[in-house]
Amino acid sequence: AQSVTQPDIHITVSEGASLELRCNYSYGATPYLFWYVQSPGQGLQLLLKYFSGDTLVQGIKGFEAEFKRSQSSFNLRKPSVHWSDAAEYFCAVGAGGYQKVTFGIGTKLQVIP
Amino acid sequence: DGGITQSPKYLFRKEGQNVTLSCEQNLNHDAMYWYRQDPGQGLRLIYYSQIVNDFQKGDIAEGYSVSREKKESFPLTVTSAQKNPTAFYLCASSPLGQGGQFFGPGTRLTVL
Numbered sequence: 591a592q593s594v595t596q597p598d599i600h601i602t603v604s605e606g607a608s609l610e611l612r613c614n615y616s617y618g619a620t621p622y623l624f625w626y627v628q629s630p631g632q633g634l635q636l637l638l639k640y641f642s643g644d645t646l647v648q649g650i651k652g653f654e655a656e657f658k659r660s661q662s663s664f665n666l667r668k669p670s671v672h673w674s675d676a677a678e679y680f681c682a683v684g685a686g687g688y689q690k691v692t693f694g695i696g697t698k699l700q701v702i703p
Numbered sequence: 704d705g706g707i708t709q710s711p712k713y714l715f716r717k718e719g720q721n722v723t724l725s726c727e728q729n730l731n732h733d734a735m736y737w738y739r740q741d742p743g744q745g746l747r748l749i750y751y752s753q754i755v756n757d758f759q760k761g762d763i764a765e766g767y768s769v770s771r772e773k774k775e776s777f778p779l780t781v782t783s784a785q786k787n788p789t790a791f792y793l794c795a796s797s798p799l800g801q802g803g804q805f806f807g808p809g810t811r812l813t814v815l
Contacts, residue, residue, distance in 0.1 A: 599743075624803060633707075633793055633806035634746075680745065690761075691804065693738075695745040 592617045592683050596694035603671050604702050611666040611697050613681030623664040624682040624691065625655055634680060640664065651675070676701045705730045707807035709794050714812045716788075724779045724810045726794035733799040735777035739763060740791040740809075749792075752777055753799060781812065788814045 593616045603609055615621055622641050626634040638649025645657040655666045664681060678698045684691030707728045716722045728735065734753050738746040748761030752771040766785025771777055777796075781788045791811050795804040 626806075631809070631811070633709075633808045634795075634804075635806070636803045639803050690748065690751060693746040695743060 592621070592685075592692045594681050594683050594692055594694035596679075596681055596697050598697050599695070600698045600700065602700040602702060605673050606670050609666075609668045609671045609675070609699070611679050611681075611699070613664045613666065613694060614662050615664060615681070615683040616662065617683050619685075622684045622691075623655075623657060624684070625649065625653070625664075625666045626680045626682065626693075627651075628678045628680065628696075630677075637666070637679075671699075671701055673701045673703070675699060707794060707796055707805055709792075709807035709810050712808065712810060714810055716812070716814050718814055719783045721783060722781050722788075722812065724781065724792055724794075724812070726777045726779065726807060728775050728777075728794075728796045728805075728807075730796055730798075730805060731774070732796035732805070733774070734797045735771070736795040736797075736804060737761075737767070737769065737777070737779045738793045738795065740793055746793065749779065788812060 595614045624639045625637040628634045637653050638647050640647045640657045647655050653668050657664050678696045680696045681694045682691040710725045736751040737749040740746050747763050749767050750769040752758035758769050758771050768780045793809045794807040797804045
């Protein structure tokens with residue numbers, strides 16, 4: 591069965607600092623990997639996705655993620671965090687076709703001045 | 704503008720009553736999904752549908768029912784059999800064969 595682990599429940603960073611959110615997955619074949627962001631009381635927005643090809647994926651809002659098959663990881667990064675990035679971030683893994691995905695429990699990001 | 708709408712945003716019901724949550728999309732997506740979100744548990748799949756008049760149970764389907772009579776609509780009924788229905792419910796859609804789901808704004812259901 592597919593699964594996703596986000597080991598950090600809460601992360602606090604200073605505005606302007608770099609950010610890395612960790613995600614490890616378990617999947618039998620080549621996975622489809624996603625990162626989503628959720629503001630409080632809102633739906634989820636897709637930040638980026640990986641299916642194949644270049645293992646460094648660029649997304650919206652200045653985010654990027656790197657797929658490392660040997661480590662079963664898909665960590666999300668941003669070189670300089672803005673206060674508006676404070677939100678909850680979800681990593682997800684799935685297959686093709688109907689796109690049934692499994693979500694991690696999320697990482698809440700707090701940005702301090 | 705294309706998107707997914709969920710109504711209402713907040714819903715209150717008495718224990719023992721069935722309640723139906725609305726989800727409509729105008730993205731022409733084939734697949735639609737219902738998730739339940741509880742604090743600290745991420746998103747859990749309730750039901751999903753790939754085509755009209757067909758749907759499958761997800762991981763936590765007990766106490767819920769759905770229908771897919773139209774491509775753009777996928778309503779979720781929370782029945783009185785659901786033991787702990789108070790939660791945030793999210794609807795999503797995706798084009799078949801491609802990646803990424805698009806989410807609605809969610810409905811927060813509180814059962815009193």
